[in-house]
Amino acid sequence: MSHVLIDEAQVHRIARLARLDLHEGEAGQLSVQLSHIVEYFQQLNALPTAQVEPLAHPLPIINVLRDDQPADSLPVASVLANAPQHVSGFFRVPRVLDQAGGA
C-alpha cells in the first residue's frame, strides 16, 4: 500500500481549489486513491529533464492573423436557453456583494 502522499488536509485544500464539495468519508477515500496515483506519477522524477524544453502543444503553432470582419453572434435567447436562472438578459447568481454594496 502506498504511503500517504496526499493526506486528508491536502485533499480538502485541493477540493477547495477545484470548487468541489466532499461528502462524508470522501476525503479519506480520496486520500488513499490519489496517493496511489501520485506515487505512480513520481516515476517522472527519474527522467533526465533538466535540459529539456517543456512541450505544451504537439505541433509548432504560430499566431494567426485575419481580417476583422463583423459577424453575427449567437442570439441572446439561445445562449440563455440553457441557463439555470436568468433575468433581464443576464445570468442570475446568488448575491456576490454584501448588503452595504461593498465588494
Place this chain on the structure above:
Amino acid sequence: MWSSARQIAADVRARRASAVDICREALRRINVADPPLHAFLETTESHALARAAAVDAAVAAGQPVGPLAGVPMALKDNICTRFSRTTAGSKILAQHRSPFDATVVQRIEAAGAVVVGKTNLDEFAMGSSTENSAFGPTRNPWDLERVPGGSSGGSAAAVAAGIVPLALGSDTGGSIRQPASFTGVVGLKPTYGRVSRYGLIAYGSSLDQIGPLATSVADAALLLSVIAGHDRHDSTSVDGEPIALTADTPPDVAGLRIGLPRQYFGDGLDEEVRAAVMAAVELLSQLGAQVVEVDLPHSQQNIAVYYVIAMAEASSNLARYDGVHYGHRSAAAADIFELYARSRSEALGAEVKRRIMLGTFALSSGYYDAYYLTALKARRLIQRDFTAALARCDLIACPAAPTPAFRFGEKSDDPLAMYLADVYTIAANLAGIPGLVAPCGFSRQGLPIGLQLLAAPFAENTLLRVMRAYEANTDWWARRPPHGVA
C-alpha cells in the same frame, strides 16, 4: 449488414436507393439491436428523416449532393448538435442543448450524412470502458459481459453491431482506437490539428481529436476527407495534405519500412494479442514491406506523462461547469462558492472528480514544477522518440491494447489499473501523430484483436494505404458479432 458508406452514397446519388428508406432502416436497427447494447443515448428520428428527405429532394432536383449522401451516422455525445441533447455522458449536462453545431456536424451534414443518434461514452470522455457514463454502460456486441472499450464505446458498438455504417468518436488517449480494437472495427485518430475541435466538449485540449469509426479502411478515409481541414473557429486546425485513398485497387506496400517498437511487445502484452499483431506484420512483410526494429526509449513513462497532462488540462477545461451559464445548478447554495462547489459535486461522477482533483493538484503552487512542468518536458522526450523512430521507418506497427475486451467491473474499482490499459495508444496523442486501428484477428474466446499503425504528423495517407493493403488480404471483416443486426 450495410453495404459500405461509399456504396450507400453512390446508390442514393444514382437514385437506386432513397435516403429516407435507408434512414428508416437505420432507425429500425436502433430499435431492434440497441436495447441489449445501450450504444445510443438519444435517437434523432425527426431530424434524421427531415435531413434524409432533403437529400432525396436534392437528388431528384438534379442538385449536387455530397460524398456521404444518405449515409446514416451516429455521433459520440460529446460532439455538439443543436437538434438533440449533448450530454457528454454526464449528469451535469443531462438536459443540455447546444446553441450551435460542431464544425464536424456542419461538414458531414453538408456532405449529405444523416445523423440518426448520439452515442454513449465515459463521462466527459474520461475512461477506457464506457463504465463511467452517468447513463449506464454500453455492452460489447461480441460478448455482452464485456466492455466495448472507451471512451467512444457507444460509437464503436453501434458500428460493430451493424446499426450504422459510420460514426464519429473522439480520441484523447486512445478513445477511438481502443474501442475499435475491442469491437473489431476500423478507428482513426487523425494528426492533432487535422480536424476542427470546435464544438467538441473539451477534455484535454492539446490531446483531443475527432475521428471516424467505420467497417472498412476506405469508409474511414472517406469520412476523414469530409471532416478534415482548417476551421476559423479552431486556431489549432490546419489544412494537411488531402486524404486520398482509392477503394478499388489494393495499394502496393512494396519497399515501405514498418518499424516494430521493442518496448511495445514486452511484459503485460497478452500472448494472443502479440501473436495476432505479429502475424499481421508478417503478412505485410510478405506483401513486400520491410520490417525494422525501432526504439521508443521513454515508453515506460507514457502513462504518467499522459495522465498528468490530461488531468491538468481537464481540471482547467471543466472549471466552466459551475452552475451559472448552463448545466446542473444546486438548489441548496447560499452563496456563490457553495453554488459552484455543490453544483459540481452533485452532478459530476467519481472518475471526473478524481481527475479534476489530480489535475488541480498537479497545477497547484508548490507542485506545478514537480508534476505538470516535468510532464511537459517528458512529453518532448516522447515526441523526440517518435521523430527519431519515424526517421528510420515509414510507419510503426504495434498492438492497440494489451488485451482483448475485459469484463465489466474488472478494472472499475482500481483507477490506476484502468489507466494502464491505455499503454499503447496514449503516446500518439502526446506526440500529436495519427493512429489507425483495424481488426487483425480474434482470441480463442472469439473477441476481436486490433492492429495499430502510427505515422508521422499528417501522414494519414500512408496509414490508410498500408491498412487497406492488409484489409484486402484478410477476411476478419467478414465476421459478424453475435449481438448485432443479423
